[in-house]
Amino acid sequence: MASESETNKRLLLDVLTRPGNDACADCGNAEPDWASVTLGVFVCQGCSLLHRGIPHISRVKSVQQESWEASEVELMAAMGNEAAKAKYEQKVPAFYYRPKHTDCKLLREQWIRARYERNEFEFIEKQEPYSAGYREGFLWKRGRDNGQFLSRKFILSEREGALKYFSKQEARDPKAVMKIETLNATFQPAKIGNPYGLQITYLRDNSTRNIFVYHSDSKEMVDWFNAIRAARFHYLQVAFPGASDEELVPKLTRSFMKEGFMEKTGPKHTEGFKKRWFTMDDRRLMYFKDPLDAYARGEVFIGSKENSYTVLPGLPPSTQGYHWNHGITIVTPDRKFLFACETEAEQKDWITAFQRVINRPMRPQEYAVEAHFKHKP
Structure with missing residues (x-):
């Protein structure tokens, strides 16, 4: 005969299979294995650590590793992620950023505090600061x-x-x-x-x-x-x-598609390669001497394949000068841009980012950006 602890665990796992409980209530990460026994929500390990920062509001337990009281299981069954969403997210403004599990700790922590501690989305007057x-x-x-x-x-x-x-x-x-x-x-x-x-x-x-x-x-x-x-x-x-x-x-806002160091050469491809910090912001590839520079040294517009933009692994055989081993060539209607990465993994990541943009057809307003684009060699 199953013990009370085993019965409670089985009932808890049944609750976990209900719609909405298969993803973290706070960041959407799959297969949450922690729960707040005071709020009645299932959360991932990362968010469970942030819940520990509000112990007066939330007390977390491991679904698998800890024993559960019958009253705790009953609370989880009575609430769950869907009901919690209806309660704590009644009036979330459309513009308010809802963090994902890949977002920085700051965004995830303040989202959790806004929902459960400050009840910002139950009372509109609490949203006035933003x-x-x-x-x-x-x-x-x-x-x-x-x-x-x-x-x-x-x-x-x-x-x-x-x-x-x-x-x-x-x-x-x-x-x-x-x-x-x-x-x-x-x-x-x-x-x-x-x-x-x-x-x-x-x-x-x-x-x-x-x-x-x-x-x-x-x-x-x-x-x-x-x-x-x-x-x-x-x-x-x-x-x-x-x-x-x-x-x-x-x-509204966007994260950069990719950032990191690459080496680049000038328009004649004879100027020697220089290490620069690159930021890929949608169709703008910007390069800086330092990651925290206020101004880009130059910007390259990355159009679509329909408009004769392509990305190729490697560099032309005629390329001169010392450079990192893993090259990338971007072909535009006007010229070729040559870059070099330190590792093969970085080369693949950059090519993937470039290809994602090149494969996407250009929107009408992007043609205007392309027409007025200024590039500093």
Whole structure:
């Protein structure tokens, strides 16, 4: 005869097979093997560690490795991931970023705290920090020339259609005006060297500009990120009045397709190879002397195969100069670009990223980008 502990475990595993319980309630990772016995949700190991940060709200247990009380199993059966979603995500704004298991710890932790600790999606008034259409505050910004982080005042205004920052607290004129139209933000903790580091990019004169910021308060940083997404969302609603939320949300912010070091040579292919940091942002391949440079040394537009863009492994036999062993040639209608990777794995990853873009037909607005594209050799 099965013991009470074995019976409880069998009942718990039955609950785990119910619809919605086969993925982490917080990040969507498959096959969650932990559960919050106070909230009634099944979560993955990564999210279970973040739940431990709110012990007054959530107490987690391993589904397989720990014994379960009958009352705990009953709670899991009564709630479960689908019911929890209905309760804790009643009023999530369309623009609010829902993190995946591959996202940085900061985004996943603040999503968990917003749902269960602050109940932000049950009470709309708690969403004002990122949904009001206006936000101002101080962020630590990396200096373009000296690399030091200094406190700078930032103002995000949907009415003005811009994010601005000021180099002096009492300054009337902003140091930079970043139009919401071309604004992007992506968390880069490893690159910036801060767990709350955010990279903001925008276009000026059709060239990409970077600024790197952080705040010591994790909620403050995620609120800025979602405020930028809200501003972008409302801008796009006006720009594309017939578009659905599902069409607009993927356009709010984007992570870079790939980043890393490669070597490159100039347009004559005789200039010698130089090591550069490359960032693939949709169809823009940018290269920098340093990963934290404010300006790209140059940008390459990557079009589609229908428009005579191709990527090839290796370099032409006539290539001169010392370079890393694993070459890549990008052929465009105007010229060939030659790059070299340090390892074969990096070469394959870059080729995959290039191929993904080249295989995708160009949208009408991308032809305009291609026509006005500026490349610095």
